[in-house]
Amino acid sequence: GEAVTLLKRQSGSDSQAVNNSNGPSSSVTGLFANRGVSRVSLEPAVAYAGDIVTLAGIPETMKVGDTLTSTDNQVPNAIDTPPLAPPTLSCLFGANNGPLAGREGTIVASSRVRARLINETDNNVTLT
Numbered sequence: 001g002e003a004v005t006l007l008k009r010q011s012g013s014d015s016q017a018v019n020n021s022n023g024p025s026s027s028v029t030g031l032f033a034n035r036g037v038s039r040v041s042l043e044p045a046v047a048y049a050g051d052i053v054t055l056a057g058i059p060e061t062m063k064v065g066d067t068l069t070s071t072d073n074q075v076p077n078a079i080d081t082p083p084l085a086p087p088t089l090s091c092l093f094g095a096n097n098g099p100l101a102g103r104e105g106t107i108v109a110s111s112r113v114r115a116r117l118i119n120e121t122d123n124n125v126t127l128t
Contacts, residue, residue, distance in 0.1 A: 001027040001057055002070065007078035009065035023061055025071055030056030034123075084126065 006023030031045040032054040039054060047053045058068060065081040093113060096102070121127045 001029045003027050003072065004058065004068050005071045005074055006059050006062055007067040007069060007075070009063065009067070009078055009081060023066070024059045026057055026059050028055050028057045032056070087126065 003025060004027070005025045008023055031042045031047060032039045033042050033047060034052045034054070042053070055068070062068065064084060067075065067078040069075045093110070095110070117127070
């Protein structure tokens with residue numbers, strides 16, 4: 001796969017500061033595109049403007065707003081990105097103690113709900 005280098009996003013409120021810290025290098029092993037609710041492998045590995053893609057083999061330390069660049073033809077600085085909007089909704093999950101407790105639903109165990117929420121963070125970067 002293609003050798004890539006991670007450039008960390010600029011941190012802090014000073015927009016004039018430049019952060020050239022390189023993260024780890026790795027090799028992209030797969031390119032996948034979202035087609036509706038499915039994730040399909042792209043063969044050949046080419047994506048187009050507007051495609052929402054998933055890369056396999058990238059460093060686990062990569063975060064939203066970091067720049068992934070070719071190791072052979074590296075960009076000099078991380079691309080400036082606007083900050084993410086803070087969450088507008090907060091949820092607290094607990095056991096159902098209402099009169100219909102245990103009478104409906106198939107995924108009701110707290111561990112299954114937790115696993116589903118963690119799984120959703122793969123596709124929704126605003127979930128924390």
